[in-house]
Amino acid sequence: MAGEETVGLMNQLDGPLTIGGVDFKTRLIVGTGKYATNQVMVDAIRASGAEMVTVAVRRVDLDRTKEEAILHHLDPGEFFLLANTAGCYTAEDAIRYARLARAAGFNEFVKLEVIGDEATLLPDVQATLEAARTLADEGFKVMAYTNDDLITALRLEDAGCVAVMPLASPIGSGLGVVNPYFIREIKRRLSVPVIVDAGVGTASDACVTMEQGVDGVLMNTALAAADDPVRMAHAMKHAIVAGRLAFLAGRMPSREIAVPSSPTRGMLD
Amino acid sequence: MEATDTISVRLNGKDRMVDAGHTVASLLESLELHPGMVVVELNREILERDHYQDADVSEGDTIELVHFVGGG
Numbered sequence: 001m002a003g004e005e006t007v008g009l010m011n012q013l014d015g016p017l018t019i020g021g022v023d024f025k026t027r028l029i030v031g032t033g034k035y036a037t038n039q040v041m042v043d044a045i046r047a048s049g050a051e052m053v054t055v056a057v058r059r060v061d062l063d064r065t066k067e068e069a070i071l072h073h074l075d076p077g078e079f080f081l082l083a084n085t086a087g088c089y090t091a092e093d094a095i096r097y098a099r100l101a102r103a104a105g106f107n108e109f110v111k112l113e114v115i116g117d118e119a120t121l122l123p124d125v126q127a128t129l130e131a132a133r134t135l136a137d138e139g140f141k142v143m144a145y146t147n148d149d150l151i152t153a154l155r156l157e158d159a160g161c162v163a164v165m166p167l168a169s170p171i172g173s174g175l176g177v178v179n180p181y182f183i184r185e186i187k188r189r190l191s192v193p194v195i196v197d198a199g200v201g202t203a204s205d206a207c208v209t210m211e212q213g214v215d216g217v218l219m220n221t222a223l224a225a226a227d228d229p230v231r232m233a234h235a236m237k238h239a240i241v242a243g244r245l246a247f248l249a250g251r252m253p254s255r256e257i258a259v260p261s262s263p264t265r266g267m268l269d
Numbered sequence: 270m271e272a273t274d275t276i277s278v279r280l281n282g283k284d285r286m287v288d289a290g291h292t293v294a295s296l297l298e299s300l301e302l303h304p305g306m307v308v309v310e311l312n313r314e315i316l317e318r319d320h321y322q323d324a325d326v327s328e329g330d331t332i333e334l335v336h337f338v339g340g341g
Binding site: 031032033034035041054055056057058059060062068069070071081083084086099100101103104105171198218219220221 | 282283307317318335336338
């Protein structure tokens with residue numbers, strides 16, 4: 001099968017992505033929100049090849065009009081669940097959501113997200129740092145969503161985060177990497193994995209992101225809001241691999257002059 | 270028929286009347302919720318699953334029942 005061949009080849013060309021002591025064969029992490037149907041979600045996630053998938057913690061709707069529990073559709077034996085603290089605006093709330101998520105009993109990982117502004121959904125980095133310190137002290141494996149600021153990224157690493165996740169551009173914007181230099185600088189300076197979280201819109205964005213040398217990409221809307229999420233998931237899977245291998249291969253220098261590819265000698269008179 | 274005693278609790282942000290004498294486990298059962306699928310917070314404290322059977326639901330309790338939903 002083509003899929004297995006790809007995995008086999010990737011094992012020779014690239015190592016696993018290790019986050020908090022857990023190895024992942026793919027560098028794409030996907031969300032589970034905003035899909036038109038649960039079936040499309042599951043099909044898209046399978047097509048993406050992602051092993052780690054994010055979920056949110058919410059109240060059970062006691063006047064249930066539909067089966068909204070994600071675990072009715074996603075097998076926790078098949079996917080590694082990464083609970084998020086999406087929607088939290090204070091460190092205290094994020095800590096509360098993280099503790100609830102851990103009590104569900106799957107793992108110690110949490111995608112920490114503390115939002116500071118409703119319009120841009122940009123992170124409150126001060127509150128994120130505060131929550132990261134508390135959660136890391138409590139034994140959580142914190143993967144922290146942050147902006148593309150190097151100093152915050154370094155502090156999150158110091159706080160004990162197992163991964164730092166700068167945004168490419170605002171959540172759900174699909175604008176791609178607005179500041180590749182900052183992303184590269186964060187990757188250069190951190191020892192923990194750097195996962196770019198949010199802002200990827202299409203396959204080329206994912207590829208360009210991976211070409212910056214980061215360890216992985218987390219996306220949700222780019223798949224869920226595509227006209228054909230399953231087809232886009234296939235595209236993203238390949239884009240992540242392409243960008244990763246291009247980074248590892250080391251690109252040729254770019255220059256603003258032409259250099260012939262064929263010999264200039266041996267031309268006929 | 271004997272009238273059942275009811276108590277008022279704050280359940281997922283809404284005041285609700287429930288039968289008196291519930292444990293958290295029996296409350297979940299009455300709501301048709303699988304204990305393995307939800308996490309319970311009782312008066313702001315997370316209740317471990319092993320304690321659902323012996324945690325009594327009392328008048329005025331604040332109970333949050335949460336689970337995983339789709340998210341990014």
